[in-house]
């Protein structure tokens with residue numbers, strides 16, 4: 001009983017304890033709302049010849065709802081071992097969520113049957129905060145293909161894939177190192193500086209500007225995104241009753257969201273005022289070019305009028321917290337492995353030396369750094385259940401029937417942490433990604449921290465570039481260790497927009513004469 005009231009209270013208060021449970025309850029509530037108003041469930045569809053995925057034992061009527069008070073990593077592992085790599089959670093009488101935990105089944109669904117498993121739905125709370133139009137991340141139906149194509153070509157036009165973006169990231173790495181030098185010797189939380197650096201790179205791409213770290217506008221937007229992340233419990237009751245968004249219960253979410261939207265809208269307005277189609281500065285300009293062409297050629301819309309702001313907000317939200325948190329895990333973990341840090345620094349000294357900034361072309365010669373970042377993403381994936389997908393037609397996976405309009409989760413945590421795929425998965429061991437002679441990086445079929453298929457992360461390339469250059473720049477200049485009172489943080493994380501490490505302080509020491 002106590003556990004049940006804990007679940008209820010955490011749903012009401014938006015407590016953030018376990019990312020899996022939050023994701024599941026969030027998805028459940030979304031599905032609940034959706035099913036109340038629309039179609040599609042295992043019960044409603046015509047009886048298929050294939051069976052539905054098996055379900056863990058649950059309670060009559062409530063199904064598996066009250067299992068979610070436990071740490072879902074262990075529960076999902078238990079269910080996977082007991083009933084298989086694909087199972088169906090029954091939440092109440094009409095709700096079903098399919099969780100796919102097995103990498104082969106994930107490939108079958110999201111790659112081989114991508115036509116059926118590539119939709120998403122707008123979470124109700126975001127629907128109220130943002131509206132439903134103009135999204136890059138959440139659209140379903142044919143809409144997402146066009147928006148995604150626009151997103152891809154916008155990234156390419158802005159220089160992703162050539163030196164243009166890379167040079168900006170390298171410059172940002174240099175500024176970050178300078179800012180860190182000011183903190184040398186004293187314990188500090190690296191979150192603010194890392195988020196600033198990552199945010200700046202996204203700002204450059206999307207809005208054409210970079211901001212000084214102390215710039216009040218930028219401090220505000222970074223702070224708002226941080227607050228949003230802290231206050232976006234996916235268990236939110238707001239995802240069942242989205243009107244709660246307007247009540248004091250959601251002030252911590254609503255205020256930063258509204259502030260971000262109005263700041264970005266004002267920035268878009270400035271862009272509109274001095275827009276020159278012959279001098280495209282950033283993704284906002286590209287959006288306006290696309291709009292202009294649509295109007296002139298009277299072709300069906302890829303992008304929508306007056307919704308530039310939404311694309312910008314989504315790119316900030318999708319890219320900033322995930323990449324910063326991955327870097328924060330990397331710093332935390334390397335601070336706990338001083339021997340590894342020394343080996344990485346030797347690699348940097350041998351290949352780059354003390355002065356020259358790192359560049360992407362160095363990657364092949366720095367396999368230990370690449371492998372370390374891969375191992376960080378494996379052991380602590382920041383999006384443990386990716387983003388929920390929705391089936392657009394009836395389909396089968398591993399012989400199980402999954403009806404149209406079913407929410408399907410890709411359990412990246414399991415894929416990246418199961419002993420079936422990895423030797424001693426709980427051990428941080430970057431060498432698992434190196435060849436025997438340790439001179440090159442070897443990929444692994446279960447290494448999919450950015451998701452897979454047609455809706456895989458659009459920002460993967462950018463995120464990898466940022467992580468490599470920032471991490472290498474920091475280790476080239478500093479040795480870091482955890483402050484005494486942060487040693488207990490270990491590998492513990494907390495849920496928000498992404499799965500973040502608990503707050504910690506580090507102490508930086510400048511490396512001298514390659515020490």
Ligand code: HEM
Pocket residue numbers: 136137138144148202315316318319320322323326382383386387389449450451452453454455456457458459460462463
């Ligand atoms: C370490 C950093 C990041 C991680 C781990 C990550 C992870 C993910 C994952 C797991 C998905 C869902 C994929 C799926 O359903 O298969 C996703 C989607 C997405 N990500 Fe990322 N991401 C990161 C950084 C970024 C960055 C830097 C951007 C852009 C600035 C970005 C933009 C997006 C977008 C737009 C989508 C939605 C794609 C779609 O639905 O078509 N992400 N990301």
